[in-house]
Amino acid sequence: MSDSCPHSDTIQPVIPQSLGCAECLEQGSWWVHLRLCRACGHVGCCDDSPNRHATAHFHATRHPIIEGYDPPEGWGWCYVDEVEVDLPDQTQQRGPIPRFIDDYGRLIPARIRGLKPEL
Numbered sequence: 001m002s003d004s005c006p007h008s009d010t011i012q013p014v015i016p017q018s019l020g021c022a023e024c025l026e027q028g029s030w031w032v033h034l035r036l037c038r039a040c041g042h043v044g045c046c047d048d049s050p051n052r053h054a055t056a057h058f059h060a061t062r063h064p065i066i067e068g069y070d071p072p073e074g075w076g077w078c079y080v081d082e083v084e085v086d087l088p089d090q091t092q093q094r095g096p097i098p099r100f101i102d103d104y105g106r107l108i109p110a111r112i113r114g115l116k117p118e119l
Contacts, residue, residue, distance in 0.1 A: 005065075005078045005081050005083055005085045006081075007064040007065055007078050007080055007081065007085075008065070008085055008086075010038070010039050010063065010064055010065055011038045011039075011065055011076070011085075011087065011088060012038060012039055012040075013089065013091075014036065014037070014038060014039070014040065014041035014091060015041050015094070016036055016041055016043050016069070016091065016093065016094050017040075017041045017042055017043055018043045019043075019094055019095050019096070019097060019098070020034065020043065020070075020097055020098050021034060021043055021044050021045040021049070021051075021053050021054075022042065022043055022044065022053070023044065023045075023051065023053045023056075024045055024049070024051060024053065027051070029050060029051055030049070030050070030100035030101075030107070030111075030112050031045030031046065031049040031050075031051075031053075031100065032045065032046055032048040032049045032100075032101050032105070033045070033046040033048065033049070033068070033069075033070060033071070034046065034054075034069040034070035034097065035054035035066040035067065035068065035069055035077075036066060036067040036069035036091055037054070037057055037058075037061075037063045037065075037066055038063075038065045038066060038067050038076065038087070038091075039061070039063035039064075039065065040061070040063060042054075042057050042061075042063075043069065044056065044057045044066075054066055055079070058079045064078050064079050064080045064081075065077065065078050065079075065085060066079070067087060067090070067091055069091065069093070070093065070097045072090060072093065074087070074090055075087070098111070099111060100112055
């Protein structure tokens, strides 16, 4: 992990703004894992997800550091420097997070019925 990331001063204690990827919930899509913006609390989906909303949030806002949020992973990532960063704390989840992927990385069809994910 990097102690030299100059963006560590942007890490804030945040309250997650949604119980899943905000844009996916709005669009009726699904995600693999969630990332939490440690500047503002935006919850977005990871780059393994179809829509990559966490990275899109970084490009739109330039908020550099995310936390591996769901599952809670205990690491931070700086998009600018492309390094893992130490977090001063781990954010508590607000409530139950919808799950669309099983422990083996496979979609759970019963969970995505009614959604129209872009595959």
